[in-house]
Amino acid sequence: MSQRSSSTFENECQKPFALSSVFRPGLFEGRVAIVTGGGTGIGKAIAKELLFLGCTVVIASRKKDRLASGAEEIRTWLTHTGQQATLHVLQCNIRNEEEVKSLISTTVLTYGKLDFLINNGGGQFISNTAEIRLKGWNAVVETNLTGTFLMCREAYNQWMKHHGGVIVNMAMDMWKGSPLMGHSGAARAGVVNLTKTLGVEWAQSNVRVNCVAPGSSIVSPTAAANYGDLNVFDGIGATIPMKRTGTVEEVSSAVCFLLSPGASFITGETIRIDGGQSFYTTPTYSLPDSKPTDKYSWQSCFDAEGPEAAKSKL
Numbered sequence: 001m002s003q004r005s006s007s008t009f010e011n012e013c014q015k016p017f018a019l020s021s022v023f024r025p026g027l028f029e030g031r032v033a034i035v036t037g038g039g040t041g042i043g044k045a046i047a048k049e050l051l052f053l054g055c056t057v058v059i060a061s062r063k064k065d066r067l068a069s070g071a072e073e074i075r076t077w078l079t080h081t082g083q084q085a086t087l088h089v090l091q092c093n094i095r096n097e098e099e100v101k102s103l104i105s106t107t108v109l110t111y112g113k114l115d116f117l118i119n120n121g122g123g124q125f126i127s128n129t130a131e132i133r134l135k136g137w138n139a140v141v142e143t144n145l146t147g148t149f150l151m152c153r154e155a156y157n158q159w160m161k162h163h164g165g166v167i168v169n170m171a172m173d174m175w176k177g178s179p180l181m182g183h184s185g186a187a188r189a190g191v192v193n194l195t196k197t198l199g200v201e202w203a204q205s206n207v208r209v210n211c212v213a214p215g216s217s218i219v220s221p222t223a224a225a226n227y228g229d230l231n232v233f234d235g236i237g238a239t240i241p242m243k244r245t246g247t248v249e250e251v252s253s254a255v256c257f258l259l260s261p262g263a264s265f266i267t268g269e270t271i272r273i274d275g276g277q278s279f280y281t282t283p284t285y286s287l288p289d290s291k292p293t294d295k296y297s298w299q300s301c302f303d304a305e306g307p308e309a310a311k312s313k314l
């Protein structure tokens with residue numbers, strides 16, 4: 001395993017195959033990880049950084065073509081960085097219980113263990129909540145909440161319960177509600193709560209469970225394409241206290257920290273990765289024009305109902 005670190009790259013950020021990690025080379029050597037959604041965007045960055053740090057990585061998601069092209073990119077890059085680590089591709093829809101069981105068992109049978117689970121796979125579509133059909137609601141809740149639950153449960157029951165491990169879940173900036181993403185906000189709030197529960201229940205098994213919550217700001221082409229607009233992130237940076245959008249690497253490094261021994265006393269926690277966006281009040285949702293809502297006071301009730309009706313209630 002090469003010990004080459006970022007410092008050997010000149011102007012590394014300008015180079016097509018550049019990769020750096022703030023963590024020491026070999027940190028995750030001998031470890032085995034599953035990254036759902038690891039063929040694109042944030043998941044691909046997490047897979048790359050784990051491989052760079054010596055981890056064996058299984059990437060899993062629904063679409064074979066996305067997995068294949070993601071894996072090809074990762075392998076090409078790995079060769080150029082001079083690192084040696086094993087990347088494995090498995091197809092899995094995290095909404096399907098049997099496929100989840102099979103993903104975990106295949107990983108354990110193939111590599112003899114499962115140290116890390118990164119439940120990155122997920123997403124949603126944009127819609128006013130009133131217009132979401134039940135099928136669409138279920139698709140999003142099953143993807144983000146139920147899929148995370150199934151992955152956690154199987155990783156625990158099939159391996160981590162008796163061997164320990166670390167799980168990192170994925171949430172989003174849903175702290176003040178999620179206009180236009182009501183289904184996903186509700187599901188992600190569930191993920192944050194599930195993370196706390198599992199952190200407590202599974203501490204006895206030496207399993208830590210944490211979560212990251214990126215803002216609506218982590219730029220990747222696949223994330224943008226999901227909204228049918230490659231420029232969807234334009235303009236978001238100006239509304240963030242740090243005055244910019246975020247990078248997939250900024251999510252990956254937080255995930256690697258949570259997986260590392262440096263986080264060995266942290267469990268049940270959710271880390272926001274949003275440049276302060278969720279603490280700042282600029283709305284991401286513009287209120288429609290509408291008249292003020294009805295207010296309540298004893299006098300206004302009296303006036304609305306009339307003196308006779310009000311007296312009859314005395």
Ligand SMILES: CCCCCCC/C=C/C(=O)SCCNC(=O)CCNC(=O)[C@H](O)C(C)(C)COP(=O)(O)OP(=O)(O)OC[C@H]1O[C@@H](n2cnc3c(N)ncnc32)[C@H](O)[C@@H]1OP(=O)(O)O
Nearest residue numbers: 122123124125127133135136139140143216217223226232
């Ligand atoms: C406004 C600015 C926004 C900036 C946002 C930036 C922040 C980014 C946050 C992110 O999370 S980026 C990640 C983006 N990536 C993804 O979301 C990928 C995963 N998403 C999906 O696969 C889908 O969205 C899905 C709905 C979760 C699952 O799709 P699946 O293929 O399983 O289901 P479908 O058969 O396609 O649909 C089922 C059902 O869902 C409803 N529906 C789906 N898409 C839409 C849509 N675009 N609009 C309205 N409704 C939709 C619909 O009811 C579908 O059933 P049918 O009615 O079509 O039979």
Ligand SMILES: NC(=O)C1=CN([C@@H]2O[C@H](COP(=O)(O)OP(=O)(O)OC[C@H]3O[C@@H](n4cnc5c(N)ncnc54)[C@H](OP(=O)(O)O)[C@@H]3O)[C@@H](O)[C@H]2O)C=CC1
Nearest residue numbers: 037040041042061062063094121122123172217218222223
């Ligand atoms: N980008 C951002 O600003 C933010 C992103 N997030 C979340 O971060 C995660 C990664 O998003 P990002 O990389 O930006 O976007 P991407 O669209 O690139 O990633 C979503 C990934 O999830 C996988 N996926 C979706 N549904 C399933 C499923 N049912 N089973 C297995 N895999 C699935 C997709 O693969 P496939 O299609 O092959 O199944 C894809 O690789 C997602 O959960 C996203 O919602 C949260 C907040 C903000």
